[in-house]
Amino acid sequence: MLSYNTRWFDEFIGLGYSLRQVYPCILLLFNDKKRLKEAWDKIIKLWPDDEIKIRFVEVGVKIKDGDDGMREEEVKTDGVDEGRDYKRDEVHSIGNKEKGKKYAFIMYCRSRILQNTWVFLKLLDISDNYRRLKAEYDGKLYVDLALCITKGESYELEIFKYRKSVSDVAFLYGGVDILYKVEERVDRKSGEGYVKSSDVKVGNEDKQPTKDYNYYNSSSDDDDKDYDTNIVREAMKILSSYL
Template identity: 30%
Template sequence: MSSKPITWFKDFLGVGYRYHDVYMNVFPLFAEKMPAFKLWKKTIDWWPDDKIKLAFVEEGDDYWFILYGGSEYKGDNTGFVKKVPVSENYSRFKAGFEKKATLRFGIYKELPKPKVERDGSVKKFDLEVLKRSKYVYDINFVKIADLAPDSVEWKCIQENRQ
């Protein structure tokens, strides 16, 4: 892992989950495809799968999504952080992720014209999960009270509180 301090990127919409693949998917959600693609190429593309760390730090009805890995080769040490509300999808991911998950980026945007589905429901948003992926083996779920004050996660949360 890079010895350079982590620069926390928090300018993404939230976190999405997908369950249909062999391993569950987790993905930060972005509004635009090209900036997300460029960010992936600059950061995560260079992270060795076995060095990626994903932490879900629970705090009341919310959790902190903290993702980092870094690369000695690239010299970039960007991490991702976002405080989001606990959801049914998060709880489902937590219960069934099987010690390994697929990391991807997702694009979530409002459709210019709402689309009527076959069942009569109206679809106002579209989700595209990008093809590039990494496997994450180091996944932790922890309560904020159980974090060590010298941990990367504790420092990240203190640095990124509004």
């Protein structure tokens, strides 16, 4: 059994989407070029593509007892422009959002080179681009990095030639008041799944440290069977402080 430090990274501003390719692409958006390059050179670049995992966890979704974890239908996707160029795609912190509906973005890799697990995490508003990504996901997506330069109410993206291909992707569901003892059930090709948890609220003692920090440290012995579950559970406990 190996022991890894877990380090939590949230110093990026959100996600962008490129949905016109054969496989969709998400962009990690930064507003600091130095931080973007450090995130790539010191962390993401060293991750093997086939060991990277991404989890999208919708929060505030009611799960009925006995429905096998499937959520009730919420809001249909609308306003999707099939011909939209990715450079004009929505930035989550700026563009069209669904009021009160959020999801957690969690990307991580247990690195033998770094001897730790870096977890990129962010709580974002559900949008039409997110829903389209979920509907069109078919076993693989790309991750690019981009610098977001805002100019008043508009913005420009500088796309860097940094790319990872990720096939371990899942879309999960869970209520904001049941973010503990996470269990995952995931179809690896479609990415469909859900978060099922016991009804335990996260108290003040579990809130994330001051947001000025860009990473948080913890360490424990990893049981391979429970590794993914523990990462998602701990990430959701941290992100609950934003709600």
